[in-house]
Amino acid sequence: MSQLLLARKRQDGFSLIELMVVIAIVLVMSLAIFGVMSTSEGKKRTLTSVNDIDQSGNFAMYQLEKTVRIAGSGFSQSYVQSFGCQLFAKQTTNGVILPFSGATMAQPFNTLNAALGGTFVLAPAIIAKNATTPGMSGSTSDALIIMSGSAGYGEVPTAFTNSPTSAQLNLQSTLSFKPNDLVLVVDQAGSSGALPCMIQQVDSAYTASTNATALPLAGTYYASSIKAKGGAIRNLTDYSNNALAMGIGxxxxxxxxxxxxxxxxxxxxxxxxxxxGGTYDTAIPTADGVFEMHALYGVDTNNDGLVDKWVDPSTTGYDYATLESGTVAANNTLLTIKAIRIGLIMRTSLQEKAPVSPAPPATTGPLTLFSDLGKTLTYTRTLTTAEQNYRYRTIESTIPLRNSLLLN
Known part of the structure; x- marks a missing residue:
């Protein structure tokens, strides 16, 4: 009888209380596991995002260094004539491209272009203070105007023997030029500064020879006359027999x-x-994760080729409107600029969870650039409450202008 009752009791299974206890234990364990996984996933996303902006920041700075370091190649050796000359260029496909002929320029450079009236001068490196306003940041960032040739050899300017015709340059020698080369034509500077200069193109059918002095022009960038939107006209035949021709690529x-x-x-x-050179009036994405960019000039005050002080680009005489004016004073200032110091603020693309008080946000700020240069040159970015829910990195680099180091 006792064995029958025992067997029957075993067939009854778990009681309701026992099941509820098991469910409660499983629920607690599930919540604990979910909490651990959620925290782990959040940390993983944060770590991945921070790694991404570290890599993007390094790539962005690499691109900037590569561009800035060679600023002035191909024309710095003739700075007396070339620095500050207003650029005139025309294409067969797009018409006049310099001065920029459009009503507006592609973002984010429209404000910069409007401030200069579409006119750009030849200069190695100019910082345009507060020239862009990135939508994510809402605060202004600096822009850079960087120019360099890429001829590689034959960068010594070639003197004219006679004034050019409408489709030919008359030079002392044409040996350093090749078909489709781009040529910068500059004249002797006047008492008020550099004269306008034109970008021309060597005829694709041109064949170099030892004694040749005539350089025929034709192609995409060839134009005997360029009329800017404001009415200014530059003719190739305006250049004197004291002009110079420089191969710039x-x-x-x-x-x-x-x-x-x-x-x-x-x-x-x-x-x-x-x-x-690509699609007309198009800004090309170079690197992502860049929240803001700011820059300073490294200036040589005593002509020894070394940076003696750092200058904010809003300083009188160093503002981009003045340096783009082409005056003798502006060109002399360009000669003293030997380096550019760039600071980037990088920001993650993923927003962190809003912290529960009293826990601090992801980034309290403020963020600073150039803090080692003193209070007047330090850039400080205070973050709003919403911006504090992202993570940031700052990257700085001092980039020498190697083509300007030996100029006095």
């Missing part, structure tokens, strides 16, 4: 780099080709 293989660089919307660093 090849339109097909190795074009020069006349670039604008600045931060735009969506935390993107953009690059813009003033020579319109």
């Amino acid at each position: 090849n339109s097909a293989r190795n074009p020069p780099s006349f670039q604008l660089l600045g931060v735009g919307d969506n935390n993107v660093l953009f690059q813009y080709d003033l020579l319109q």
Whole structure:
């Protein structure tokens, strides 16, 4: 009888209380496991985002260094004639491209272009203070105007023997030029500063010879006359027999780099080709995660080739409107600029969870750049409550202008 009751009791299973206890234990364990997984996933996302902006920041700075370091190549050796000359250039496909002929320039450079009236002068490196306003940041960032040739050899300017015709340069020697080369034509500077200069193109059918002195012009960038939107006209035949011709690259293989660089919307660093070598009036994304960009000039005050002080680009005489004016004083200031110091503020794309008080936010701020240069040159960015829910990195680099180091 006792064995029958025992067997029957075993068939009854778990009681309701026992099941509830088991469910409660499983629920507690599930919540604990979910909490651990959620925390782990959050840390993983944060770590991944921070790694991403570290890599993006390094890549962005690499791109900037590569562009800035060679600023002035191909024309710095003739700075007396070339620095500050107003650029005139025309394409067969897009018409006049310099001065910029459009009503507005592609973002984020429209404000910069409007401030200069579409006119750009030849200069190695100019910082345009507060020239862009990235949508994510809402605060202004600096832009860079960087110009360099890429001829590689034969960069010594060639003197004219006679004034040019409408489709030919008359030079002492044409040996250093090749078909489709881009040529910068500059004249002797006047008492008020550099005269306008033109970008021309060597005829694709040109064949170099030892004794040749005539350089025929034709191609995409050739124009005997260029009329800017404001009415200014530059003719090739306006140049005197004291003018110079400089090879600045090849339109097909190795074009020069006349670039604008600045931060735009969506935390993107953009690059813009003033020579319109690609799609017309298009800013090209270069690196992401860039929240803001700021820069300073490294200035040589005693002509020893060393940076003696750092200057904010809003300082009188160093503001970009003055340096783009082409005056003798502005060109002399350009000669003293030997380096550019760039600071980037990087920001993650993923927003952190809003902290529960009293826990601190992801980034309390403020963020600073150039803090080692003293209070007057330190850039400080105070973060709003919403901005504090992202993570940030700051990256700085001092980039020498190697083509300007030996100029006095």
